[in-house]
Amino acid sequence: MKNPFRITTLRPDDPFCDRERELETLVRHGLNGASVTLFSPRRYGKTSLILRAQSRIAGQGGYIIYADLYRVMSVEDLAGRLAKAVYEGLNRHEPLLEKGKRMVMRFFQTYRPTFTPTPDGGVQLDVRPVAGLSGYDLLENLLAEVGRFSEECGRPVHIALDEFQDIVAIDKGRTEALLRGQMQTHRAAYLFAGSRRRILRAMFADDGRPFYNSSFSMELPPLPHDALTAYVRDRFADAGRRISEQSAARVSELVEQYPYYAQMLGYFLFDGPPSPDLEDVGRAFNLMLDNERYAYQGIIDGLTSVQQALLIGLAREPGAKPTSKAFLSANGLTAGGVQKAVNLLRNQDYVAETDKGLILVDPVFREWLLRFF
Known part of the structure; x- marks a missing residue:
């Protein structure tokens, strides 16, 4: 199929x-x-x-x-x-x-x-x-x-x-x-x-x-969780396969309703067991991270050491104030270089200001940074 x-x-x-x-x-x-x-x-x-x-x-x-x-x-x-x-x-x-x-x-x-x-x-x-x-x-x-x-x-x-x-x-x-x-x-x-x-x-x-x-x-906002859960189940059903609502909902949760990653995680999951469970969803997510590692490494390689440290710090502490003494100390940064780095990362749309503070835009990239740095 x-x-x-x-x-x-x-x-x-x-x-x-x-x-x-x-x-x-x-x-x-x-x-x-x-x-x-x-x-x-x-x-x-x-x-x-x-x-x-x-x-x-x-x-x-x-x-x-x-x-x-x-x-x-x-x-x-x-x-x-x-x-x-x-x-x-x-x-x-x-x-x-x-x-x-x-x-x-x-x-x-x-x-x-x-x-x-x-x-x-x-x-x-x-x-x-x-x-x-x-x-x-x-x-x-x-x-x-x-x-x-x-x-x-x-x-x-x-x-x-x-x-x-x-x-x-x-x-x-x-x-x-x-x-x-x-x-x-x-x-x-x-x-x-x-x-x-x-x-x-x-x-x-x-x-x-x-x-x-x-x-x-x-x-465009993130996809609605319920709609994405139903979408994943419907695609399995269209192919004559079954996925539980719990497993489909886990797909939505892991990618934080991000459309591209929902499709990719669904792709890897569909190539697994006929009726995937929660452990299968986790394994498919790991496969997706491994598949994306070259793109993420390319992003990191194109940044300065200050920009890299700022991204990794925000991955560990979403919403943190980058110029705070605690954040600077924890990530080996100085106030002088951080604001310039923030502006560049904003312009590249790697980070964005939200009601929760400054966060990484890409939730799967954030997970990769947490695992590999």
Whole structure:
């Protein structure tokens, strides 16, 4: 029996755990032409939710465009990714090799689509910019074309920009201002999503920034415990297997309702005994920790000794005040370096301020730190 738990982005037709309220809100805003900023930690099901919402918008006649801006490197890179996303979205609606070509020729001139046959008999779509234009001109022209398309196409247009906060690394605000200057005139609904929440929030909450107060805000909470417990049981049942409510609830508790880890723990658990008990859940959790160790070691290796000590200290003492004498002494830190380390770890979304104080965002990473340090 195929494992029913997926550790990659969920497809729109895959079983989904809860998020119905968030899904309905995103679809409603999208069809109404209203923009949304979506915050969540890494691997929290954000992209799966976006694709599911866009699938529903498309089902109601809308055009959908999805662009992943993770680690975007330059304004030329940004313009090229947006252009490819536009053409891929239009191609899904009406193939560009057929009737859709007329629509492209009418609205879009800055980039041209190219098609390359693939070994499996399909066609790979790419884009090529017109000659003689700089990166900023390419981006500005493309956005103007998107604006005209959204104005004249006669349908809702929904554009999702995933990991949107990464545009801040391109320059000192020129790209941000250019995007806002164009997008505010569009009839499209934009979904600005990101997992580096502090940076993304600042883009929309700082009154000195171009995107200040320009969208609705939505932050994904942990999955509801009862819904996640039922989801785990349902996936086992769909595959003709049984898991007790107690064992399924333990899955939810161990990962603290974190969507990615719930799928991964379920994956390892499903590959074990046919009717897993609590001990089996614990063994599967250990397998998951072992599987993730390379990613966690990569995080640690990329930090300074002060940042490492701060993370380990917060893993041992969630909610601690890092500048307190007791915390500094217990972790071999000094007040001078801690605040800088806190700011960097916040910007990377490794730690976050909550009503319980400063904590690690990733509960499984926290457990790994406790076990190995």
